Every structure is written in structure tokens, then in C-alpha cells.
Amino acid sequence: MVRVGREIIEAMVLAAVVFLLLQTTVRNFKVDGSSMDPTLENGQYLLVNRLVYLNVDMDRLSKIVPFWSVEEDSSRYAIHAPKRGEIIVFEFPDNNPGNSRKDFVKRVVGLPGETVRVHAGEVFVNEEVLDEPYLVERDRSYAPEVTLGEGEYYVLGDNRAYSNDSRAWGAVPKENVRGKVWMVYWPAQGIQFLNIMTKIPDS
Numbered sequence: 749m750v751r752v753g754r755e756i757i758e759a760m761v762l763a764a765v766v767f768l769l770l771q772t773t774v775r776n777f778k779v780d781g782s783s784m785d786p787t788l789e790n791g792q793y794l795l796v797n798r799l800v801y802l803n804v805d806m807d808r809l810s811k812i813v814p815f816w817s818v819e820e821d822s823s824r825y826a827i828h829a830p831k832r833g834e835i836i837v838f839e840f841p842d843n844n845p846g847n848s849r850k851d852f853v854k855r856v857v858g859l860p861g862e863t864v865r866v867h868a869g870e871v872f873v874n875e876e877v878l879d880e881p882y883l884v885e886r887d888r889s890y891a892p893e894v895t896l897g898e899g900e901y902y903v904l905g906d907n908r909a910y911s912n913d914s915r916a917w918g919a920v921p922k923e924n925v926r927g928k929v930w931m932v933y934w935p936a937q938g939i940q941f942l943n944i945m946t947k948i949p950d951s
Contacts, residue, residue, distance in 0.1 A: 784905050901925070
């Protein structure tokens with residue numbers, strides 16, 4: 749009887765650990781709108797990897813982990829910083845504290861330190877046209893040149909004609925990035941894993 753009770757407690761503890769780990773590293777997100785069509789469709793449910801862009805305070809870590817030392821205050825990403833082409837979920841960069849917080853999903857096209865502009869629907873990064881095979885249709889939009897600061901990202905929807913993105917409100921700071929879209933898990937017939945270019949829509 750004691751053994752059975754111990755096994756039940758161990759199972760409960762393990763389940764709690766797994767649950768906390770998932771809550772820390774993965775979150776779900778529902779696509780609202782058509783700005784990422786056809787890559788992501790309205791109503792789809794996504795799993796977002798929160799760990800990949802997690803910012804680790806190396807100085808704080810050195811005070812917790814024995815024999816770990818750093819020469820100066822520093823931080824780094826747990827795996828890597830957002831890369832061009834990755835689809836991310838982020839909090840809308842609104843400086844008005846009275847407004848409700850809302851998360852968006854878009855694709856990264858511009859990285860820190862780069863100069864980005866949009867001319868007749870074509871994206872120029874450091875004056876080179878960006879190759880975007882994931883687009884089915886191109887719009888004819890324009891956006892003024894902007895140079896991204898440290899930790900800033902330029903994001904656009906794949907459905908450019910119907911996307912509210914960096915062309916309208918500027919860059920996304922790294923503090924607002926929630927994670928990288930990992931997979932579509934619902935509806936069941938649409939299950940797919942996403943990477944930088946794992947889904948290129950049929951033309």
C-alpha cells in the first residue's frame with residue numbers, strides 16, 4: 749500500500765514538473781485575421797516556442813550556478829536571436845499604457861542594424877531586394893526607409909495587402925517578442941511544423 753502511494757505521488761510530481769516545463773517553454777496562440785494567409789489561416793491554433801528566444805542574464809546565472817563566472821554584465825539568447833524568415837508572436841509595440849495588450853503574428857524580414865524600405869511591394873534590405881518565395885501575391889505598397897536599432901526587428905505579414913505591420917507602426921523591440929511559431933496543431937487536417945521556409949505556398 750505504501751509503495752502504491754509513493755508511486756502515485758511520484759507520478760503526480762513528474763506530471764507537475766512536465767506541466768511547468770511546458771508552461772515555461774511553450775504557449776498556444778490563435779490566428780486572428782488574414783494577415784498571414786496562406787501560410788497561416790484565420791482560426792488556426794499554433795504552438796509557440798518560448799525557449800528559443802529566451803534572454804538569459806549571464807551575470808545572474810553566475811550567482812546561482814557554482815563555478816560559473818562572467819567578466820561583466822551580459823545576456824544572451826538561450827538558443828538564438830530571431831532570424832530572417834522566421835514567424836514570430838510578439839506583443840504589439842504600443843507605448844500607451846492605457847491600451848490593452850495584444851499579441852500579433854508576423855514574419856521577420858529585417859534584423860538589428862539593417863536598413864529596410866518597401867518600394868512598390870518589394871522589400872529592400874540594405875538596398876538589396878529580399879527574395880520572398882513564401883509570398884503568393886505581391887501588393888504595391890510603400891514604406892519609408894528605417895534603420896533598425898539594437899534589438900529591433902522589422903516584421904511583415906505574408907498577405908501584404910491586408911496586413912497591419914512594421915510598415916505602419918515601425919520596428920518590434922526584442923522585449924516584445926514572445927516566441928517562434930513552432931507548429932500548427934488545429935484543425936487536425938492542417939497540422940504542420942514550421943521552420944524558416946518549411947511551407948512555401950503553391951503558386
